[in-house]
Amino acid sequence: MFFSKNLRDVDHCFFSRIGGYSKKKYSSLNCGKGSNDNRLSVENNLEIVHKYFNLPKSKLITMYQTHSNICKIVEPKLLKKEYKCDGIVTRHPDIILSVLTADCAPILFYDEKESIIGACHAGWRGALNGIIENTLSSMRLLGSNINNVSCAIGPCIGQSSYEVKSDFLRSFLDKSIKNQQFFIKLNEDKYLFSLKNFITFKLEDQGVRNIDTFAIDTYKDEHLCFSYRRSLHKKEDDYGRMISTITIKGDHS
Numbered sequence: 001m002f003f004s005k006n007l008r009d010v011d012h013c014f015f016s017r018i019g020g021y022s023k024k025k026y027s028s029l030n031c032g033k034g035s036n037d038n039r040l041s042v043e044n045n046l047e048i049v050h051k052y053f054n055l056p057k058s059k060l061i062t063m064y065q066t067h068s069n070i071c072k073i074v075e076p077k078l079l080k081k082e083y084k085c086d087g088i089v090t091r092h093p094d095i096i097l098s099v100l101t102a103d104c105a106p107i108l109f110y111d112e113k114e115s116i117i118g119a120c121h122a123g124w125r126g127a128l129n130g131i132i133e134n135t136l137s138s139m140r141l142l143g144s145n146i147n148n149v150s151c152a153i154g155p156c157i158g159q160s161s162y163e164v165k166s167d168f169l170r171s172f173l174d175k176s177i178k179n180q181q182f183f184i185k186l187n188e189d190k191y192l193f194s195l196k197n198f199i200t201f202k203l204e205d206q207g208v209r210n211i212d213t214f215a216i217d218t219y220k221d222e223h224l225c226f227s228y229r230r231s232l233h234k235k236e237d238d239y240g241r242m243i244s245t246i247t248i249k250g251d252h253s
Contacts, residue, residue: 004152006212010110010117011053012246014154014214016224020045025236030226032100032241033062033082046243053096053247060096060245063088065121069130071138087120087135091142093250098243102226103218105156105199106244109135111144117246122153122199124168128175132202150210151203154244155225158217159184159194162229168193218242 002014020029021044026037031045050060061074064084071087074095088097089109097119099106104123110116120126120135136146166189172179182201184192196213203211218225231239 002155002214002216004108004212004214006150006152006210007108007110007246009112010246011249012108012110012152012244013052014106014108014152014244015049015242016155017226017240017242018224020048022240025231025238026240029242030240031098031243032102032239034064034100035240036238037240049098049243049245050096053245053249055094055096055247059094059247060098061088062098062100063121065100067121067123067125069126069134071118071120071131071134073138073142086122086126086131087118087138089116089118089135089138089142091116091248093248096245096247098245099154100241100243101154101156101218102228102231102239102241103157104228105195106154106242107132107135107151107199107203108154108244108246109139109149109151110246111139111148112150113145113148114143115248116142116144117248119244119246122195124193124195124198127195127199127202128172132199133206136206136208146207147209149208150212151208152212153196153199153203153214155214155216155218155221155242156195157219157227157229159192159197161217161219162193162195164191164193165189166191172198 109118
């Protein structure tokens with residue numbers, strides 16, 4: 001489990017891969033319903049998550065993530081178990097917003113003044129195409145002021161593990177020449193990309209100043225983290241997903 005100092009005033013947790021029921025390559029807290037893991041194991045793992053917050057299963061909201069820039073507002077009267085999007089926000093208590101990742105970055109947001117929370121799945125494609133901006137825009141629709149927003153970028157793939165080719169670089173330079181700063185050149189066709197620094201830049205560009213990050217590389221830290229890229233390099237046919245969560249606990253006294 002990982003916790004952010006920026007989110008110390010709100011219930012949250014970046015869960016690692018440790019502490020669940022899954023076996024072998026999914027060992028052990030695989031929360032990816034889209035994986036080929038045993039269904040019961042995944043459900044038991046998700047039960048660990050909602051029980052951690054002492055909330056019922058129906059309050060744990062997951063996303064069917066497609067690397068999009070779509071963010072949705074979660075309302076209790078129209079509550080679904082799963083939303084097809086890559087960002088979710090709410091101002092209602094006792095709803096657990098969650099993100100599933102395995103190299104991409106989970107980002108959790110909190111506006112303490114207005115009691116608004118958000119979560120998004122930021123891989124390179126979503127971050128490049130606006131998932132961060134759209135998640136913050138949805139928080140603003142609920143009444144949030146960006147100056148009051150704190151956030152944490154959870155464990156993701158590190159730059160030294162993220163080798164890409166020149167066409168990947170071109171996708172970023174087509175958006176802005178400033179994006180050159182997030183790449184280290186290895187040779188004419190190979191570069192190392194910093195997803196974490198790119199996301200931090202995007203957040204700062206939107207006016208978010210209180211940003212926390214973790215010095216954890218999901219690719220290298222195999223004991224703690226699932227990694228899509230590592231599974232490819234090991235020639236595995238599937239991989240587990242970690243879950244990152246945030247909720248505003250109501251008054252149950």
